[in-house]
Amino acid sequence: MGRDNRKDGGLIAAGILLGVGLGGFVDGIVFHQILQWHNMLSSILPPTNLRDMKINMFFDGLFHAVAWLTTVIGLAVLWRGIKKDTISRSTPTFVGAMSLGWGLFNFVEGLIDHQLFGLHHVRPGAHELLWDIGFLASGLLLGGLGGALLRKGRALSTSRTQRSST
Amino acid sequence: MPATVALVLACLLGAHPALALACPDCALARRTRAFLREDPNTWDHLALLLLPFLVVWLVAFVWHKRGRTAGTGKDG
Numbered sequence: 001m002g003r004d005n006r007k008d009g010g011l012i013a014a015g016i017l018l019g020v021g022l023g024g025f026v027d028g029i030v031f032h033q034i035l036q037w038h039n040m041l042s043s044i045l046p047p048t049n050l051r052d053m054k055i056n057m058f059f060d061g062l063f064h065a066v067a068w069l070t071t072v073i074g075l076a077v078l079w080r081g082i083k084k085d086t087i088s089r090s091t092p093t094f095v096g097a098m099s100l101g102w103g104l105f106n107f108v109e110g111l112i113d114h115q116l117f118g119l120h121h122v123r124p125g126a127h128e129l130l131w132d133i134g135f136l137a138s139g140l141l142l143g144g145l146g147g148a149l150l151r152k153g154r155a156l157s158t159s160r161t162q163r164s165s166t
Numbered sequence: 167m168p169a170t171v172a173l174v175l176a177c178l179l180g181a182h183p184a185l186a187l188a189c190p191d192c193a194l195a196r197r198t199r200a201f202l203r204e205d206p207n208t209w210d211h212l213a214l215l216l217l218p219f220l221v222v223w224l225v226a227f228v229w230h231k232r233g234r235t236a237g238t239g240k241d242g
Contacts, residue, residue: 009229009230009231009232012230013229017226020219020222066215074226077230101226104225105222108218108221108222109218112218119214
């Protein structure tokens, strides 16, 4: 495929998936393991004894497994696009898509697991709503930053296309 | 349970996020929470765990299909 026919959808899809996966690892490592907050079922089975801690750990492990799978799919999409030469190579677009994916996941996960289902909260306790709102805000912030970088990437690509055609 | 998961997904994908934010007190959310507390089992929890991932996978899939021509390639 010629360079002028490259689409940015593959790069954005790969970036979103990698952002979700890597963001999931940050969440799992920092919140679940180091701080020991945000355990998957902590509102249903608070990890206050070894049995409930083990059950929460099992579901935290499933979360990590799906985050890993998402990362692998993102890498596969990226590698396939590079091999077939069908995706653009724009740093702002790629970084923006990763930030968008991370932010989107934080927002959707917060919306579904914290607000809708009440499966768990970021930091259970007296100020859990504030922590949950902060988590949603981090999602919007990362998503907004990602959106801005995507726009920058597209503007750069458009201006280069125009320059190369004149 | 699959019907509940499907309903929640349709609600989130079909509605404005503000509606979902306002949803913690809706019948569907109450039913789901009651179900989880009543008789949790691995597969149902796994389905719920996968929901946020499913949403972002769908978003990535949509981008993959509709990305526009990006021009000359390397630009940064």
